[in-house]
Amino acid sequence: MSAIQEGSEPQRLGNSAEQLSHAFIVTIGATVPTGFEQTAAEEVNEKIGADVRIGKDRGRIYFEITTEDLPRVHLLKSVDNLFVVVEHYTNYEFKDTKEETLEDFQNLASKLSWKNPLEVWRLNNDVKKKRWRRKGGNVPKGKASGASGDSGKDQVEAVAKEMESLRLEPVSPADGSREPEGDTALDNEAPGGLDQDAEGREEGAADLPVKFRVTCNRAGDKHNFTSNDAARDFGGAVQDFFQWKADMTKFDIEVLLNIHDSEVVIGIALTEESLHRRNITHFGPTTLRSTLAYGMLRLCKPQVSDVIIDPMCGTGAIPLEGAMEWQQSFYLAGDNNDMAVSRTVNNIGHIHKKRQIKGSTAWGLSIDTLQWDLCRLPMRTSSADIIITDMPFGKRMGSRKKNWDLYPACLREMARVSRPGTGKAVLLTQDKKCFTKALSRMGGLWRKALTVWVNIGGLHAGVYLLKRTGAIFGETPEDVREPRGANDTAGATKEHE
Numbered sequence: 001m002s003a004i005q006e007g008s009e010p011q012r013l014g015n016s017a018e019q020l021s022h023a024f025i026v027t028i029g030a031t032v033p034t035g036f037e038q039t040a041a042e043e044v045n046e047k048i049g050a051d052v053r054i055g056k057d058r059g060r061i062y063f064e065i066t067t068e069d070l071p072r073v074h075l076l077k078s079v080d081n082l083f084v085v086v087e088h089y090t091n092y093e094f095k096d097t098k099e100e101t102l103e104d105f106q107n108l109a110s111k112l113s114w115k116n117p118l119e120v121w122r123l124n125n126d127v128k129k130k131r132w133r134r135k136g137g138n139v140p141k142g143k144a145s146g147a148s149g150d151s152g153k154d155q156v157e158a159v160a161k162e163m164e165s166l167r168l169e170p171v172s173p174a175d176g177s178r179e180p181e182g183d184t185a186l187d188n189e190a191p192g193g194l195d196q197d198a199e200g201r202e203e204g205a206a207d208l209p210v211k212f213r214v215t216c217n218r219a220g221d222k223h224n225f226t227s228n229d230a231a232r233d234f235g236g237a238v239q240d241f242f243q244w245k246a247d248m249t250k251f252d253i254e255v256l257l258n259i260h261d262s263e264v265v266i267g268i269a270l271t272e273e274s275l276h277r278r279n280i281t282h283f284g285p286t287t288l289r290s291t292l293a294y295g296m297l298r299l300c301k302p303q304v305s306d307v308i309i310d311p312m313c314g315t316g317a318i319p320l321e322g323a324m325e326w327q328q329s330f331y332l333a334g335d336n337n338d339m340a341v342s343r344t345v346n347n348i349g350h351i352h353k354k355r356q357i358k359g360s361t362a363w364g365l366s367i368d369t370l371q372w373d374l375c376r377l378p379m380r381t382s383s384a385d386i387i388i389t390d391m392p393f394g395k396r397m398g399s400r401k402k403n404w405d406l407y408p409a410c411l412r413e414m415a416r417v418s419r420p421g422t423g424k425a426v427l428l429t430q431d432k433k434c435f436t437k438a439l440s441r442m443g444g445l446w447r448k449a450l451t452v453w454v455n456i457g458g459l460h461a462g463v464y465l466l467k468r469t470g471a472i473f474g475e476t477p478e479d480v481r482e483p484r485g486a487n488d489t490a491g492a493t494k495e496h497e
Protein backbone atom coordinates (compact mmCIF):
# COMPACT_ATOMS: atom_id res chain seq x y z
CA MET A 1 0.00 0.00 0.00
CA SER A 2 1.30 3.43 -0.78
CA ALA A 3 1.01 6.32 1.59
CA ILE A 4 1.36 9.93 0.58
CA GLN A 5 3.68 11.35 3.22
CA GLU A 6 2.88 14.46 5.18
CA GLY A 7 5.31 17.34 4.48
CA SER A 8 8.51 18.04 6.30
CA GLU A 9 9.46 17.25 9.87
CA PRO A 10 8.06 19.93 12.15
CA GLN A 11 10.03 22.12 14.46
CA ARG A 12 8.83 22.51 18.02
CA LEU A 13 5.74 24.60 18.32
CA GLY A 14 4.33 26.46 21.25
CA ASN A 15 0.71 26.27 22.20
CA SER A 16 -0.51 29.40 20.54
CA ALA A 17 -1.04 30.61 17.04
CA GLU A 18 1.27 33.54 17.83
CA GLN A 19 4.18 31.14 17.56
CA LEU A 20 3.44 30.20 14.00
CA SER A 21 6.85 31.41 12.91
CA HIS A 22 7.87 27.74 13.19
CA ALA A 23 5.37 26.77 10.60
CA PHE A 24 5.32 23.33 9.04
CA ILE A 25 3.63 21.77 6.07
CA VAL A 26 0.44 19.75 6.32
CA THR A 27 -2.12 18.36 3.93
CA ILE A 28 -5.61 19.76 4.24
CA GLY A 29 -8.61 17.88 2.92
CA ALA A 30 -11.88 19.62 2.11
CA THR A 31 -15.33 18.47 1.16
CA VAL A 32 -16.88 20.56 -1.61
CA PRO A 33 -20.17 20.34 -3.54
CA THR A 34 -19.79 17.35 -5.86
CA GLY A 35 -19.16 18.48 -9.41
CA PHE A 36 -17.53 21.70 -8.23
CA GLU A 37 -14.15 20.18 -7.34
CA GLN A 38 -12.42 22.02 -10.19
CA THR A 39 -14.01 25.34 -9.21
CA ALA A 40 -12.89 24.80 -5.62
CA ALA A 41 -9.38 23.92 -6.84
CA GLU A 42 -9.23 27.22 -8.72
CA GLU A 43 -10.29 29.13 -5.62
CA VAL A 44 -7.64 27.42 -3.44
CA ASN A 45 -5.00 28.12 -6.04
CA GLU A 46 -6.05 31.75 -6.39
CA LYS A 47 -6.39 32.53 -2.67
CA ILE A 48 -3.73 30.31 -1.06
CA GLY A 49 -1.44 29.59 -3.97
CA ALA A 50 -1.57 25.84 -3.36
CA ASP A 51 -1.85 23.13 -6.00
CA VAL A 52 -4.88 20.96 -5.51
CA ARG A 53 -5.33 17.26 -6.00
CA ILE A 54 -8.90 16.19 -6.64
CA GLY A 55 -9.79 13.05 -4.69
CA LYS A 56 -10.99 9.85 -6.34
CA ASP A 57 -14.00 10.28 -4.13
CA ARG A 58 -16.15 12.97 -5.75
CA GLY A 59 -16.61 16.04 -3.59
CA ARG A 60 -13.14 15.97 -1.98
CA ILE A 61 -10.01 17.97 -2.66
CA TYR A 62 -6.55 17.96 -1.03
CA PHE A 63 -3.86 20.60 -0.86
CA GLU A 64 -0.74 21.34 1.14
CA ILE A 65 -0.35 24.47 3.22
CA THR A 66 2.06 25.75 5.79
CA THR A 67 0.37 26.16 9.15
CA GLU A 68 0.60 29.95 8.74
CA ASP A 69 -2.09 29.66 6.08
CA LEU A 70 -4.58 27.95 8.38
CA PRO A 71 -6.70 31.11 8.98
CA ARG A 72 -6.96 31.66 5.22
CA VAL A 73 -8.27 28.15 4.70
CA HIS A 74 -11.31 29.06 6.78
CA LEU A 75 -12.08 31.91 4.40
CA LEU A 76 -12.50 29.68 1.36
CA LYS A 77 -16.00 29.95 -0.06
CA SER A 78 -16.33 26.71 -1.97
CA VAL A 79 -15.51 24.49 0.96
CA ASP A 80 -18.11 22.75 3.13
CA ASN A 81 -15.91 20.97 5.70
CA LEU A 82 -12.20 20.93 6.42
CA PHE A 83 -9.91 18.31 7.89
CA VAL A 84 -6.21 17.77 8.36
CA VAL A 85 -4.88 14.59 6.79
CA VAL A 86 -3.17 12.15 9.13
CA GLU A 87 -2.46 9.57 6.45
CA HIS A 88 -3.50 8.99 2.88
CA TYR A 89 -3.29 5.56 1.27
CA THR A 90 -3.99 5.79 -2.43
CA ASN A 91 -4.09 2.02 -2.79
CA TYR A 92 -4.83 0.37 0.54
CA GLU A 93 -4.66 -3.41 0.43
CA PHE A 94 -7.65 -4.79 2.28
CA LYS A 95 -7.28 -8.33 3.58
CA ASP A 96 -9.40 -11.20 2.29
CA THR A 97 -11.45 -11.67 5.43
CA LYS A 98 -13.38 -9.18 7.48
CA GLU A 99 -11.56 -10.19 10.68
CA GLU A 100 -8.11 -9.61 9.17
CA THR A 101 -9.11 -6.29 7.64
CA LEU A 102 -10.50 -5.04 10.93
CA GLU A 103 -7.40 -6.23 12.75
CA ASP A 104 -5.33 -4.13 10.34
CA PHE A 105 -7.46 -1.10 11.17
CA GLN A 106 -6.83 -1.76 14.86
CA ASN A 107 -3.08 -1.95 14.30
CA LEU A 108 -3.12 1.19 12.22
CA ALA A 109 -4.01 3.51 15.10
CA SER A 110 -0.62 3.14 16.80
CA LYS A 111 1.36 3.29 13.56
CA LEU A 112 0.13 6.64 12.32
CA SER A 113 2.01 9.91 12.73
CA TRP A 114 -0.52 11.85 14.74
CA LYS A 115 1.88 14.50 15.94
CA ASN A 116 1.56 17.18 13.25
CA PRO A 117 -2.16 16.70 12.63
CA LEU A 118 -2.89 17.06 16.34
CA GLU A 119 -0.82 20.21 16.44
CA VAL A 120 -2.81 21.54 13.48
CA TRP A 121 -6.03 20.67 15.32
CA ARG A 122 -4.72 22.64 18.29
CA LEU A 123 -3.70 25.63 16.18
CA ASN A 124 -7.03 25.48 14.44
CA ASN A 125 -8.78 25.89 17.77
CA ASP A 126 -6.80 29.08 18.29
CA VAL A 127 -7.86 30.29 14.85
CA LYS A 128 -11.48 29.47 15.62
CA LYS A 129 -11.34 31.17 19.03
CA LYS A 130 -10.13 34.33 17.33
CA ARG A 131 -12.96 34.10 14.85
CA TRP A 132 -15.50 33.60 17.64
CA ARG A 133 -14.14 36.63 19.43
CA ARG A 134 -14.49 38.69 16.29
CA LYS A 135 -18.00 37.35 15.80
CA GLY A 136 -19.02 38.33 19.33
CA GLY A 137 -17.89 35.27 21.26
CA ASN A 138 -20.43 32.60 20.44
CA VAL A 139 -19.06 29.23 21.38
CA PRO A 140 -20.09 26.33 19.15
CA LYS A 141 -22.91 24.17 20.38
CA GLY A 142 -22.12 21.48 22.89
CA LYS A 143 -18.69 22.84 23.67
CA ALA A 144 -19.34 25.54 26.24
CA SER A 145 -18.25 24.63 29.70
CA GLY A 146 -19.27 27.82 31.50
CA ALA A 147 -22.60 28.57 33.13
CA SER A 148 -25.36 29.51 30.74
CA GLY A 149 -25.24 33.12 31.86
CA ASP A 150 -21.54 33.51 30.93
CA SER A 151 -20.56 36.38 28.72
CA GLY A 152 -19.17 35.42 25.31
CA LYS A 153 -15.65 36.28 26.48
CA ASP A 154 -15.93 34.11 29.56
CA GLN A 155 -17.21 31.25 27.48
CA VAL A 156 -14.35 31.58 25.02
CA GLU A 157 -11.87 31.63 27.88
CA ALA A 158 -13.51 28.63 29.48
CA VAL A 159 -13.23 26.72 26.22
CA ALA A 160 -9.63 27.88 25.77
CA LYS A 161 -8.77 26.62 29.24
CA GLU A 162 -10.49 23.36 28.61
CA MET A 163 -8.64 22.92 25.32
CA GLU A 164 -5.33 23.62 27.01
CA SER A 165 -5.87 21.07 29.74
CA LEU A 166 -6.87 18.30 27.37
CA ARG A 167 -4.62 15.30 27.45
CA LEU A 168 -3.55 14.67 23.89
CA GLU A 169 -0.46 12.55 24.14
CA PRO A 170 -0.59 8.77 23.84
CA VAL A 171 -0.33 6.88 27.07
CA SER A 172 3.20 5.67 27.83
CA PRO A 173 4.00 2.18 29.16
CA ALA A 174 4.52 3.73 32.61
CA ASP A 175 0.82 4.59 32.58
CA GLY A 176 0.05 0.92 32.48
CA SER A 177 -1.23 0.66 28.95
CA ARG A 178 0.47 -1.14 26.10
CA GLU A 179 3.41 0.35 24.31
CA PRO A 180 2.74 1.82 20.91
CA GLU A 181 3.87 -0.63 18.31
CA GLY A 182 5.84 -0.08 15.17
CA ASP A 183 7.04 3.07 13.58
CA THR A 184 5.36 5.90 15.42
CA ALA A 185 6.49 9.46 15.73
CA LEU A 186 4.88 9.61 19.14
CA ASP A 187 7.07 7.09 20.89
CA ASN A 188 8.91 9.41 23.20
CA GLU A 189 7.25 12.72 23.06
CA ALA A 190 3.91 14.33 23.07
CA PRO A 191 2.57 15.85 19.88
CA GLY A 192 4.40 19.07 19.02
CA GLY A 193 3.94 21.78 21.58
CA LEU A 194 1.50 19.87 23.67
CA ASP A 195 4.04 18.89 26.29
CA GLN A 196 4.05 22.48 27.47
CA ASP A 197 0.70 21.83 29.06
CA ALA A 198 2.24 20.08 32.00
CA GLU A 199 4.02 23.26 33.06
CA GLY A 200 1.53 25.76 31.75
CA ARG A 201 -1.50 24.40 33.53
CA GLU A 202 -2.53 25.68 36.92
CA GLU A 203 -1.41 23.50 39.74
CA GLY A 204 -4.08 21.09 40.83
CA ALA A 205 -5.95 21.24 37.54
CA ALA A 206 -6.71 17.67 36.61
CA ASP A 207 -5.94 16.29 33.16
CA LEU A 208 -9.13 16.20 31.17
CA PRO A 209 -9.36 13.17 28.95
CA VAL A 210 -9.98 14.09 25.35
CA LYS A 211 -13.42 13.14 24.15
CA PHE A 212 -13.40 11.86 20.62
CA ARG A 213 -15.36 9.98 18.05
CA VAL A 214 -14.47 8.24 14.82
CA THR A 215 -16.67 8.82 11.79
CA CYS A 216 -16.28 6.43 8.89
CA ASN A 217 -17.49 7.33 5.39
CA ARG A 218 -17.29 4.39 3.06
CA ALA A 219 -18.07 4.08 -0.64
CA GLY A 220 -17.38 1.08 -2.83
CA ASP A 221 -18.88 -2.38 -3.17
CA LYS A 222 -15.76 -4.51 -2.74
CA HIS A 223 -15.38 -4.15 1.03
CA ASN A 224 -15.98 -7.08 3.35
CA PHE A 225 -16.83 -4.80 6.30
CA THR A 226 -19.31 -2.02 7.03
CA SER A 227 -18.49 1.55 7.96
CA ASN A 228 -19.74 0.80 11.48
CA ASP A 229 -17.32 -2.13 11.78
CA ALA A 230 -14.43 0.03 10.66
CA ALA A 231 -15.34 2.99 12.91
CA ARG A 232 -15.81 0.71 15.92
CA ASP A 233 -12.53 -1.22 15.56
CA PHE A 234 -10.35 1.67 14.49
CA GLY A 235 -11.99 3.87 17.16
CA GLY A 236 -11.34 1.27 19.84
CA ALA A 237 -7.67 1.18 18.91
CA VAL A 238 -7.40 5.00 18.93
CA GLN A 239 -8.99 4.98 22.36
CA ASP A 240 -6.48 2.42 23.67
CA PHE A 241 -3.56 4.25 22.14
CA PHE A 242 -4.34 7.70 23.53
CA GLN A 243 -6.62 6.72 26.41
CA TRP A 244 -9.15 9.19 25.07
CA LYS A 245 -12.79 8.86 25.95
CA ALA A 246 -15.29 7.98 23.24
CA ASP A 247 -18.26 10.33 23.10
CA MET A 248 -20.49 10.36 20.04
CA THR A 249 -22.11 13.74 20.68
CA LYS A 250 -19.88 15.96 22.84
CA PHE A 251 -16.50 15.23 21.36
CA ASP A 252 -13.43 17.46 21.23
CA ILE A 253 -11.83 15.62 18.33
CA GLU A 254 -13.52 13.95 15.40
CA VAL A 255 -11.27 11.42 13.69
CA LEU A 256 -12.33 10.72 10.12
CA LEU A 257 -11.87 7.44 8.34
CA ASN A 258 -12.78 7.97 4.69
CA ILE A 259 -12.74 4.88 2.52
CA HIS A 260 -13.48 5.05 -1.18
CA ASP A 261 -12.78 1.82 -3.06
CA SER A 262 -9.08 1.29 -2.33
CA GLU A 263 -8.36 4.85 -1.22
CA VAL A 264 -8.21 5.33 2.55
CA VAL A 265 -7.79 8.74 4.14
CA ILE A 266 -7.50 9.27 7.88
CA GLY A 267 -8.03 12.80 9.07
CA ILE A 268 -9.00 15.06 11.95
CA ALA A 269 -11.95 17.39 11.41
CA LEU A 270 -11.24 21.13 11.59
CA THR A 271 -14.84 22.30 11.26
CA GLU A 272 -17.78 21.31 13.46
CA GLU A 273 -20.42 22.72 11.21
CA SER A 274 -20.38 22.94 7.46
CA LEU A 275 -19.21 26.35 6.24
CA HIS A 276 -22.08 26.42 3.73
CA ARG A 277 -24.51 27.96 6.22
CA ARG A 278 -22.65 31.22 6.39
CA ASN A 279 -25.19 33.71 4.99
CA ILE A 280 -28.61 32.30 5.70
CA THR A 281 -30.56 32.69 8.92
CA HIS A 282 -34.09 32.47 7.49
CA PHE A 283 -34.25 29.11 5.75
CA GLY A 284 -36.86 28.01 3.22
CA PRO A 285 -37.93 24.59 1.99
CA THR A 286 -35.19 24.38 -0.66
CA THR A 287 -32.44 26.73 0.48
CA LEU A 288 -29.33 26.27 -1.62
CA ARG A 289 -25.95 25.73 0.05
CA SER A 290 -23.86 28.91 -0.08
CA THR A 291 -20.91 26.81 -1.29
CA LEU A 292 -22.90 25.66 -4.32
CA ALA A 293 -24.15 29.21 -4.92
CA TYR A 294 -20.51 30.31 -4.89
CA GLY A 295 -19.58 27.63 -7.42
CA MET A 296 -22.42 28.67 -9.73
CA LEU A 297 -21.41 32.33 -9.49
CA ARG A 298 -17.79 31.50 -10.26
CA LEU A 299 -18.91 29.75 -13.44
CA CYS A 300 -20.22 33.02 -14.85
CA LYS A 301 -17.26 35.16 -13.77
CA PRO A 302 -19.06 38.34 -12.58
CA GLN A 303 -17.46 41.58 -13.75
CA VAL A 304 -17.49 45.08 -12.34
CA SER A 305 -20.93 46.75 -12.77
CA ASP A 306 -22.60 43.61 -14.13
CA VAL A 307 -26.35 43.46 -13.53
CA ILE A 308 -26.99 40.00 -12.10
CA ILE A 309 -30.47 38.68 -11.45
CA ASP A 310 -31.82 35.67 -9.61
CA PRO A 311 -35.44 35.60 -10.82
CA MET A 312 -36.41 32.67 -8.53
CA CYS A 313 -34.37 33.63 -5.49
CA GLY A 314 -36.18 31.71 -2.73
CA THR A 315 -34.26 32.69 0.43
CA GLY A 316 -31.72 34.66 -1.61
CA ALA A 317 -28.77 32.27 -1.19
CA ILE A 318 -27.34 33.00 -4.65
CA PRO A 319 -27.61 36.82 -4.81
CA LEU A 320 -26.46 37.09 -1.18
CA GLU A 321 -23.35 35.04 -1.85
CA GLY A 322 -22.74 37.15 -4.94
CA ALA A 323 -23.19 40.47 -3.13
CA MET A 324 -20.76 39.32 -0.41
CA GLU A 325 -18.09 37.99 -2.76
CA TRP A 326 -18.38 39.99 -5.98
CA GLN A 327 -19.26 43.33 -4.49
CA GLN A 328 -18.71 45.34 -7.65
CA SER A 329 -21.79 43.94 -9.38
CA PHE A 330 -25.45 44.82 -8.81
CA TYR A 331 -27.94 42.10 -7.85
CA LEU A 332 -31.68 41.83 -8.26
CA ALA A 333 -33.43 39.06 -6.34
CA GLY A 334 -37.05 38.23 -7.07
CA ASP A 335 -39.58 35.49 -6.45
CA ASN A 336 -43.32 35.17 -7.00
CA ASN A 337 -43.86 33.87 -3.50
CA ASP A 338 -44.27 36.52 -0.80
CA MET A 339 -42.82 34.27 1.92
CA ALA A 340 -39.70 33.70 -0.15
CA VAL A 341 -39.32 37.43 -0.72
CA SER A 342 -39.63 38.13 3.03
CA ARG A 343 -37.02 35.50 3.79
CA THR A 344 -34.58 37.10 1.36
CA VAL A 345 -35.23 40.54 2.86
CA ASN A 346 -34.69 39.12 6.35
CA ASN A 347 -31.48 37.37 5.35
CA ILE A 348 -30.10 40.58 3.86
CA GLY A 349 -31.21 42.51 6.97
CA HIS A 350 -29.47 40.01 9.22
CA ILE A 351 -26.17 40.45 7.42
CA HIS A 352 -26.48 44.24 7.66
CA LYS A 353 -27.12 43.93 11.37
CA LYS A 354 -24.15 41.61 11.89
CA ARG A 355 -21.93 44.08 10.07
CA GLN A 356 -23.20 46.96 12.20
CA ILE A 357 -22.52 45.04 15.40
CA LYS A 358 -18.98 44.39 14.20
CA GLY A 359 -18.63 48.15 13.64
CA SER A 360 -18.16 47.73 9.89
CA THR A 361 -18.23 50.96 7.93
CA ALA A 362 -18.75 49.10 4.65
CA TRP A 363 -21.64 50.29 2.52
CA GLY A 364 -24.74 48.16 2.31
CA LEU A 365 -24.93 45.16 0.02
CA SER A 366 -25.68 46.09 -3.59
CA ILE A 367 -28.82 44.02 -3.80
CA ASP A 368 -32.51 44.76 -4.30
CA THR A 369 -35.40 42.39 -3.68
CA LEU A 370 -38.88 42.33 -5.20
CA GLN A 371 -41.83 40.09 -5.81
CA TRP A 372 -42.31 39.28 -9.47
CA ASP A 373 -43.32 36.62 -11.91
CA LEU A 374 -40.28 35.45 -13.78
CA CYS A 375 -42.36 35.04 -16.91
CA ARG A 376 -43.09 38.79 -16.95
CA LEU A 377 -40.05 40.52 -15.52
CA PRO A 378 -40.41 44.29 -14.99
CA MET A 379 -37.13 44.87 -16.79
CA ARG A 380 -36.00 46.25 -20.10
CA THR A 381 -35.09 43.96 -22.97
CA SER A 382 -31.30 43.33 -23.13
CA SER A 383 -30.61 44.83 -19.68
CA ALA A 384 -29.11 41.92 -17.67
CA ASP A 385 -25.57 40.58 -17.88
CA ILE A 386 -26.03 37.41 -15.86
CA ILE A 387 -29.07 35.38 -14.87
CA ILE A 388 -28.39 32.82 -12.24
CA THR A 389 -31.02 30.73 -10.58
CA ASP A 390 -32.02 27.47 -8.96
CA MET A 391 -35.21 26.35 -10.73
CA PRO A 392 -38.05 24.38 -9.12
CA PHE A 393 -37.15 20.71 -9.56
CA GLY A 394 -40.83 19.79 -9.53
CA LYS A 395 -40.37 17.58 -6.46
CA ARG A 396 -40.41 19.61 -3.24
CA MET A 397 -41.10 22.79 -5.17
CA GLY A 398 -43.64 23.09 -8.01
CA SER A 399 -44.48 20.01 -10.07
CA ARG A 400 -43.02 18.19 -13.08
CA LYS A 401 -46.22 18.91 -14.97
CA LYS A 402 -45.99 22.66 -14.38
CA ASN A 403 -42.33 22.63 -15.41
CA TRP A 404 -43.35 21.81 -19.01
CA ASP A 405 -44.92 25.28 -19.17
CA LEU A 406 -42.61 27.06 -16.76
CA TYR A 407 -39.23 26.11 -18.26
CA PRO A 408 -39.87 27.27 -21.88
CA ALA A 409 -41.48 30.48 -20.54
CA CYS A 410 -38.45 31.04 -18.26
CA LEU A 411 -35.90 30.53 -21.00
CA ARG A 412 -37.79 32.88 -23.32
CA GLU A 413 -38.14 35.69 -20.76
CA MET A 414 -34.56 35.26 -19.63
CA ALA A 415 -33.46 35.54 -23.27
CA ARG A 416 -35.47 38.76 -23.58
CA VAL A 417 -33.80 40.52 -20.64
CA SER A 418 -30.29 39.15 -21.39
CA ARG A 419 -27.80 41.15 -23.40
CA PRO A 420 -27.44 39.54 -26.85
CA GLY A 421 -23.92 38.32 -27.56
CA THR A 422 -22.57 38.68 -24.00
CA GLY A 423 -25.37 37.65 -21.63
CA LYS A 424 -24.98 34.43 -19.63
CA ALA A 425 -27.29 32.23 -17.62
CA VAL A 426 -26.36 29.64 -15.00
CA LEU A 427 -29.34 27.46 -14.22
CA LEU A 428 -29.64 24.58 -11.78
CA THR A 429 -32.29 21.92 -12.20
CA GLN A 430 -32.89 18.28 -11.58
CA ASP A 431 -35.67 18.14 -14.17
CA LYS A 432 -33.10 17.54 -16.90
CA LYS A 433 -35.50 16.05 -19.44
CA CYS A 434 -37.83 19.03 -19.37
CA PHE A 435 -34.94 21.50 -19.33
CA THR A 436 -33.15 19.87 -22.27
CA LYS A 437 -36.34 19.81 -24.31
CA ALA A 438 -37.13 23.45 -23.54
CA LEU A 439 -33.58 24.48 -24.38
CA SER A 440 -33.60 22.58 -27.68
CA ARG A 441 -36.47 24.83 -28.79
CA MET A 442 -34.47 27.98 -27.97
CA GLY A 443 -31.41 27.28 -30.10
CA GLY A 444 -31.57 30.70 -31.72
CA LEU A 445 -31.41 32.50 -28.36
CA TRP A 446 -29.28 30.32 -26.06
CA ARG A 447 -26.20 28.19 -26.62
CA LYS A 448 -25.20 25.63 -24.01
CA ALA A 449 -21.54 26.16 -23.08
CA LEU A 450 -21.09 23.73 -20.16
CA THR A 451 -22.94 21.32 -17.90
CA VAL A 452 -21.72 20.51 -14.39
CA TRP A 453 -23.33 17.47 -12.78
CA VAL A 454 -24.00 17.93 -9.09
CA ASN A 455 -25.49 15.95 -6.27
CA ILE A 456 -28.14 17.85 -4.31
CA GLY A 457 -29.22 15.86 -1.28
CA GLY A 458 -28.91 12.62 -3.26
CA LEU A 459 -30.59 14.02 -6.39
CA HIS A 460 -28.59 14.08 -9.60
CA ALA A 461 -28.93 17.59 -10.98
CA GLY A 462 -27.34 19.68 -13.69
CA VAL A 463 -25.92 23.19 -13.58
CA TYR A 464 -26.14 24.57 -17.11
CA LEU A 465 -24.02 27.47 -18.28
CA LEU A 466 -25.79 29.10 -21.21
CA LYS A 467 -24.51 31.89 -23.43
CA ARG A 468 -26.89 34.31 -25.08
CA THR A 469 -26.51 34.27 -28.84
CA GLY A 470 -26.29 37.56 -30.68
CA ALA A 471 -29.88 37.20 -31.98
CA ILE A 472 -32.18 40.14 -31.29
CA PHE A 473 -35.17 39.11 -29.18
CA GLY A 474 -38.39 39.22 -31.18
CA GLU A 475 -36.63 38.36 -34.41
CA THR A 476 -36.21 34.60 -34.00
CA PRO A 477 -38.85 31.89 -34.54
CA GLU A 478 -38.46 30.91 -30.84
CA ASP A 479 -40.03 34.04 -29.39
CA VAL A 480 -43.17 34.36 -31.50
CA ARG A 481 -45.29 32.58 -28.85
CA GLU A 482 -48.10 34.70 -27.46
CA PRO A 483 -47.24 36.52 -24.24
CA ARG A 484 -48.92 34.99 -21.20
CA GLY A 485 -52.34 36.31 -20.23
CA ALA A 486 -52.94 37.88 -16.83
CA ASN A 487 -54.66 34.72 -15.57
CA ASP A 488 -52.15 32.26 -16.92
CA THR A 489 -50.36 31.01 -13.80
CA ALA A 490 -48.81 27.85 -15.17
CA GLY A 491 -45.36 28.93 -14.00
CA ALA A 492 -46.28 29.95 -10.49
CA THR A 493 -45.58 27.52 -7.69
CA LYS A 494 -46.58 27.51 -4.08
CA GLU A 495 -43.91 27.11 -1.41
CA HIS A 496 -45.71 24.49 0.59
CA GLU A 497 -47.05 21.78 -1.60
Ligand SMILES: C[S@@+](CC[C@H](N)C(=O)[O-])C[C@H]1O[C@@H](n2cnc3c(N)ncnc32)[C@H](O)[C@@H]1O
Residues within 6 Å of the ligand: 284, 286, 287, 288, 289, 311, 312, 313, 314, 315, 316, 317, 318, 334, 335, 336, 337, 340, 372, 373, 374, 375, 390, 391, 392, 393, 397, 398, 491, 492, 493, 494, 495
Ligand atom coordinates in the same frame (compact mmCIF):
# COMPACT_ATOMS: atom_id res chain seq x y z
C1 LIG B 1 -35.76 25.88 -5.92
S1 LIG B 1 -36.47 27.29 -5.28
C2 LIG B 1 -35.15 28.43 -5.13
C3 LIG B 1 -34.40 28.25 -3.85
C4 LIG B 1 -33.36 29.29 -3.62
N1 LIG B 1 -32.23 29.15 -4.47
C5 LIG B 1 -32.92 29.32 -2.15
O1 LIG B 1 -31.72 29.18 -1.89
O2 LIG B 1 -33.75 29.45 -1.27
C6 LIG B 1 -37.37 27.90 -6.64
C7 LIG B 1 -38.09 29.18 -6.37
O3 LIG B 1 -38.74 29.56 -7.60
C8 LIG B 1 -39.87 30.31 -7.24
N2 LIG B 1 -40.74 30.40 -8.43
C9 LIG B 1 -41.44 29.42 -9.05
N3 LIG B 1 -42.10 29.89 -10.12
C10 LIG B 1 -41.80 31.21 -10.19
C11 LIG B 1 -42.16 32.25 -11.08
N4 LIG B 1 -42.99 32.04 -12.12
N5 LIG B 1 -41.67 33.48 -10.86
C12 LIG B 1 -40.83 33.73 -9.83
N6 LIG B 1 -40.46 32.77 -8.95
C13 LIG B 1 -40.92 31.53 -9.13
C14 LIG B 1 -40.46 29.54 -6.07
O4 LIG B 1 -41.31 30.34 -5.29
C15 LIG B 1 -39.17 29.14 -5.32
O5 LIG B 1 -38.87 30.05 -4.29
